[in-house]
Every structure is written in C-alpha cells, then in structure tokens.
C-alpha cells in the first residue's frame with residue numbers, strides 16, 4: 134500500500150499539470166451561454182486545486198527521492214505526453230477534446246480512489262487508518278478535493294460535444310496505461326526499499342488487490358459504469374463524504390495547504 138501510494142504520488146506533478154493544461158485549453162473553446170460561463174468558473178476552481186496538489190506532491194516526492202526511491206513514472210509520462218502532443222493533439226483540430234477525454238478518464242480513477250480513501254473511516258477497509266500524519270491528512274484531503282471536482286473535465290468534454298466513441302477509446306487506453314504504470318513503479322519502489330522479495334509484501338499486496346476490501350472488488354462497479362453512454366460522474370460515489378471530511382478537518386487541511 135505504501136509503495137503503491139508513493140507510486141501514485143510520483144505521477145502527480147506531471148499528470149496534474151497535464152489535467153490543468155487540458156481543462157485550461159478546453160475552456161478557451163467555451164461560448165458565452167450561462168451554462169458555459171458557470172463551467173468556466175468550475176474550471177478555475179479545478180486549476181487552483183490541482184496546482185496545489187501537484188505542488189505538495191512535488192515536496193512529498195522530494196522526500197521519497199531522499200529515501201532512495203527513483204521516479205520513473207513521471208519522466209516516462211512526460212515523454213509520452215510530448216509525443217502525443219507532437220503527433221496528434223497539437224496537429225488535430227480536435228486535439229483539445231482528446232486531451233479532455235484522457236483527463237476525464239484519469240479523473241474518474243482519481244475520483245474512485247478518492248471515494249475509497251474516505252469510505253469507512255477508522256473501520257475495516259479504511260486503507261489509511263494506520264498511515265502516519267501528516268500523510269494521512271494529505272491523502273484524505275487530496276481525495277476529498279478529487280471527489281469535489283470530479284465532474285469538471287467530464288462536463289467540459291460533454292459541453293464541447295466530445296463523443297462517446299473517443300471517450301471510450303481513451304478510457305481503454307488509460308485503464309491499460311494506468312495499470313501498467315502503477316505496477317511498474319510500485320514494483321520498482323519495493324525493489325529500492327528492499328521489500329520486494331519479502332513474503333509479507335506479497336501477502337499484503339494480494340490482500341490489497343483481491344481481498345474483501347480490495348481494489349479489484351471495490352472498483353469494478355464504478356469502472357464499468359464509465360462505459361455507459363449516459364454516464365455522469367455524479368452517478369457513482371458519494372460526494373457527501375468529501376464535504377463531510379473537508380468540514381470536519383478544516384483546521385488540518387488548511388494547515389497542510391498553507392505549508
């Protein structure tokens with residue numbers, strides 16, 4: 134779980150900058166209708182939240198580096214993105230929609246993970262129950278904000294007439310790429326901290342993936358839901374969890390943000 138979360142953190146500075154760029158570019162194509170104006174407002178909020186996340190995870194990642202871990206995911210994602218922009222996004226008239234579809238797909242992942250991070254606090258299935266502070270607060274705060282802004286990229290894609298076919302193509306790509314990237318970086322982190330070949334690592338890994346409160350079981354329904362043509366992010370998860378956590382921990386997450 135630690136190696137997995139560290140891997141996710143390593144992807145955030147590049148990933149979240151990409152999301153910011155994608156929604157900022159997408160918002161330029163909005164019109165002046167009241168709906169589009171309202172969407173523009175949510176884009177502003179989204180950019181503010183993601184910019185703070187990437188900054189804090191950059192600090193977090195600097196600590197990981199000091200511990201001897203090596204971030205391969207971030208540079209690999211940056212190279213892939215550069216190729217994508219050169220060969221497709223910046224040469225296509227619909228390039229902004231491709232970037233938004235990719236962002237919406239990743240945002241679906243972060244929203245699912247966000248919901249799971251806030252579910253069952255202190256009970257069985259609470260992945261962060263034993264995480265030390267301030268990491269527990271950092272992850273739950275990030276999770277709550279991901280849940281809060283989970284509709285922005287999706288709504289923007291829809292408002293700009295993004296179609297279902299491409300939304301699915303990019304979702305399939307993101308599912309594969311995300312699974313592969315997460316796996317590679319998690320294994321690499323375990324290798325560097327010397328725990329890759331410990332049986333207890335694999336037991337806890339199997340439990341985290343396939344156990345009663347494991348990742349596979351808890352993500353199956355919301356991942357499948359994304360494939361529906363009439364899907365909307367508000368149909369899955371419970372945004373009240375995020376609101377509750379943010380209001381009941383306002384003293385703590387403000388302190389983290391300010392730092």
Ligand SMILES: [Fe+2]
Pocket residue numbers: 149182183186187275279
């Ligand atoms: Fe984020």
Ligand SMILES: [Fe+2]
Pocket residue numbers: 152183240243279282
């Ligand atoms: Fe996000």
